[in-house]
Amino acid sequence: MARPKSDDKHNALLLAAEQVFAKRGLAAAPTSAISKQAGVAEGTLFTYFRTKDELVNALYRSIKLDLADALMTRFPRTGPLRDRLEHLWNAFVDWGVANPQRLNVLDQLSVADMVSEESKAVGYEPFAEIEALAQHNIDSSVLHAYPVAFIAASMKSMAETTMAFMSAYPQEAGQYRETGFKVFWNGIARNADS
Template sequence: MARPKSEDKRNAILAAAIQAIAEQGASAPTSKIAQRAGVAEGTLFTYFSTKDELFNQLYLEIKTELHGIMLATYPREAALKERMRHAFCNYVGWGVRHPAKRKAIAQLGASERVTEQTRAEAAQLFAQLGALLQESTAEGTLRGLPQPFVSAIMAALADTTMEFAAREPEHAQRYIDSGFEAFWNATSH
């Protein structure tokens, strides 16, 4: 009879994968991930049948966490600018608090190991935020441009904001406010 899987071991594998991917990208070997997690490599494959399954599950888990953070206490009835500020600032705050997850999701996002199905599942999570971006750009400079382009601009500004906020925590709020204003001015005017 097979032993029941441990949620602690699964979480340890995922946490180890985050660190390994952040450092080595999608080429991070499963042996290093298992070693970091404190499990045998065979145990890793008890929880995830392949490296690709591990990476796809990790991608979805990080995206799900990020979605929850960005929409936590989302002010649905607030003005558009305040809703955008909420999403942007929560995204930046998450990235500053979790630099390894931010690096890992960027590496996984660029990897062919993450399937189109997984990407579609993750994109579905962010449909509400996509609608918010469309609303924001409806009258602005970026109107009519594809949503992935607008999302990439937001991500680039957010990444820059995260880098500076993490590097100079004493000025973090100034960078976050300025980063948001740059995004808002680019998208809504």
């Protein structure tokens, strides 16, 4: 009879993969290095994940769901759009500053061919509400008529710049978080004062 799988080992392998991918990059990270980082035999890794692709997809889902939890747990579903987007902004930059390794690895995984369409769909699902909110406000002429994907990419880029400044100047982190959001908001809102 096979031994039951341990959640601790499963989680240790995901964390080890995250650490190794952050240091070496996804393509240059052999499963042997991940096993070694996790403190298990390489065969143990394949007990939990049949292939490196399966491990990559599990890690992608784990990080996306962690990010979704940070952004959406206290997301205000009513109120002015600016306040709602500022909540998302603050949650994202705070998560990124607290989890730079996870953000680095998520950036790598987001463009990796190994991440399946199914995993991308699972990772996207918690954020569908934000896309719908943005599209509604574009249609209502609150936001400029930019593609939602462009707005999301602009937010990510500006947020990552903000995170870099928050990390480099921690005593001024609040000021950079606020300034970064203002720059983002002014770029997408038709009437930035609303």
